[in-house]
Amino acid sequence: MKIIIVGTGYVGLVTGTCLAEIGTEVICVDVDQKKIDNLKKGILPIYEPGLEQLVENNYNKGRLSFSTDFEASVKGASVIFIAVGTPPGEDGSADLKYVLQVADTVGTYIEDYAIVVTKSTVPVGTAKKVKAAIAAALDKRGVDLPFDVASNPEFLKEGAAVDDFLKPDRIVVGVESERAKETLTKLYQPFVLNGHPIYFMDIPSAEMTKYAANAMLATKISFMNDIANLCELVGADVNEVRKGIGSDPRIGTRFIYPGIGYGGSCFPKDVKALFHTADDYKYNMRILKAVDEVNDDQKFVLFKKIEKHFNGDLKGKTFGMWGLSFKPNTDDMREAPSLILIDELLKAGATVLAYDPIAMEEAKHFADKRVIFVKDAIDAVKGAEALLLVTEWPEFRLPDWNKIKSVMHGRVIFDGRNIYQAKTIAAEGFTYYGIGSQPKTAE
Ligand code: UDX
Numbered sequence: 001m002k003i004i005i006v007g008t009g010y011v012g013l014v015t016g017t018c019l020a021e022i023g024t025e026v027i028c029v030d031v032d033q034k035k036i037d038n039l040k041k042g043i044l045p046i047y048e049p050g051l052e053q054l055v056e057n058n059y060n061k062g063r064l065s066f067s068t069d070f071e072a073s074v075k076g077a078s079v080i081f082i083a084v085g086t087p088p089g090e091d092g093s094a095d096l097k098y099v100l101q102v103a104d105t106v107g108t109y110i111e112d113y114a115i116v117v118t119k120s121t122v123p124v125g126t127a128k129k130v131k132a133a134i135a136a137a138l139d140k141r142g143v144d145l146p147f148d149v150a151s152n153p154e155f156l157k158e159g160a161a162v163d164d165f166l167k168p169d170r171i172v173v174g175v176e177s178e179r180a181k182e183t184l185t186k187l188y189q190p191f192v193l194n195g196h197p198i199y200f201m202d203i204p205s206a207e208m209t210k211y212a213a214n215a216m217l218a219t220k221i222s223f224m225n226d227i228a229n230l231c232e233l234v235g236a237d238v239n240e241v242r243k244g245i246g247s248d249p250r251i252g253t254r255f256i257y258p259g260i261g262y263g264g265s266c267f268p269k270d271v272k273a274l275f276h277t278a279d280d281y282k283y284n285m286r287i288l289k290a291v292d293e294v295n296d297d298q299k300f301v302l303f304k305k306i307e308k309h310f311n312g313d314l315k316g317k318t319f320g321m322w323g324l325s326f327k328p329n330t331d332d333m334r335e336a337p338s339l340i341l342i343d344e345l346l347k348a349g350a351t352v353l354a355y356d357p358i359a360m361e362e363a364k365h366f367a368d369k370r371v372i373f374v375k376d377a378i379d380a381v382k383g384a385e386a387l388l389l390v391t392e393w394p395e396f397r398l399p400d401w402n403k404i405k406s407v408m409h410g411r412v413i414f415d416g417r418n419i420y421q422a423k424t425i426a427a428e429g430f431t432y433y434g435i436g437s438q439p440k441t442a443e
Pocket of ligand 1: 154155156157158159214217221254255256257258259260261262263264265266267326327
């Protein structure tokens with residue numbers, strides 16, 4: 001079975017590499033010549049644990065190859081995955097330009113039956129458009145070839161994507177024909193030897209499943225952020241409340257951690273895209289709109305605490321920022337809450353010293369040029385008035401407080417992810433601010 005993956009971004013590269021890992025012949029195609037050249041040299045466009053090794057192994061074994069020649073690659077392919085970007089348009093709805101360009105190229109060059117699978121997160125109804133674009137291109141050629149479209153959303157978490165692909169909780173596939181179902185069953189069977197299900201369903205339901213999953217997870221987070229903010233006002237501690245509710249299995253312990261807002265390439269974009277789809281159908285998704293709004297506000301929560309602590313006077317003060325990426329184990333800076341915090345601090349006349357274990361190079365493309373990037377966590381707090389914990393990388397969990405005190409000027413910690421115990425921090429001589437709890441002054 002020859003597989004083509006179009007788009008070597010996050011999803012495409014992980015998908016292609018993991019499919020090659022089970023012994024399939026995979027060609028990853030991209031229009032970006034530099035990206036393809038780099039991949040051939042083993043240089044990856046993203047950081048993802050375990051991926052580099054897998055790419056190298058499969059490339060060396062000849063199962064995985066990289067090309068910019070889409071037309072040539074398409075010939076003889078049984079399954080073509082579309083994994084190109086769907087950037088949000090001006091109004092927040094997903095832009096399908098690249099997806100439909102791929103469909104057109106497929107229709108222009110296929111020579112035999114193929115299944116065209118959308119892997120990118122696309123609005124409900126996209127597979128239909130893909131099908132029409134392929135049919136139109138075939139028509140132009142005056143050929144009548146059978147083909148199928150399918151929808152196979154991914155549920156990969158950045159930082160754990162390889163594992164998520166190789167050992168998925170479930171695989172969701174929307175199909176229209178038995179033939180497509182049979183081929184995709186064969187392709188995915190090796191990934192569900194653990195007994196986890198492959199759910200075959202109609203295409204609109206598969207497309208909807210992806211949005212519903214992300215929207216539900218984002219809702220949990222925004223809901224908890226709202227609860228956290230209220231906890232602060234009524235004198236409760238969200239860390240206790242979280243434990244109290246999470247032990248009810250109907251609620252569950254995961255994705256109820258309050259913080260400084262969700263970021264990344266999926267939640268912000270998918271939440272917006274889903275309520276835009278609803279708007280198109282004249283249905284008002286009130287909950288999701290609020291989820292988005294709460295998240296936008298939550299990204300300012302840490303700054304507001306800082307401002308209040310220093311009585312609105314941040315001019316000339318230095319702040320040490322730990323963590324920049326939108327979450328640990330990734331260098332992804334898209335929609336990272338750190339960016340808002342940086343902007344607000346700089347606007348207020350403060351200096352920001354920043355450190356991230358992996359994302360610093362990437363952050364340089366995103367953050368204001370005035371940020372000072374430093375080589376380690378200790379350098380970030382040298383002379384700082386406060387330490388700002390922004391991304392909960394494991395290496396920040398148990399720092400050497402004495403060392404920190406020996407270089408830091410102030411004695412206050414703003415913990416945007418609630419990774420420290422207020423009591424412990426206060427005993428170390430720092431004033432502690434978390435999310436959803438009362439500040440605790442140094443002892
Ligand atoms: C998400 C989905 O989990 C994944 O299934 C989908 O395919 C893509 O989108 P990802 O964007 O990699 O994956 O990140 P995830 O681990 O889900 O975290 C998203 C954001 O939510 C992060 O900013 C994280 O810090 C935040 N978060 C998560 C919280 O604020 N609280 C939580 O309890 C969990």
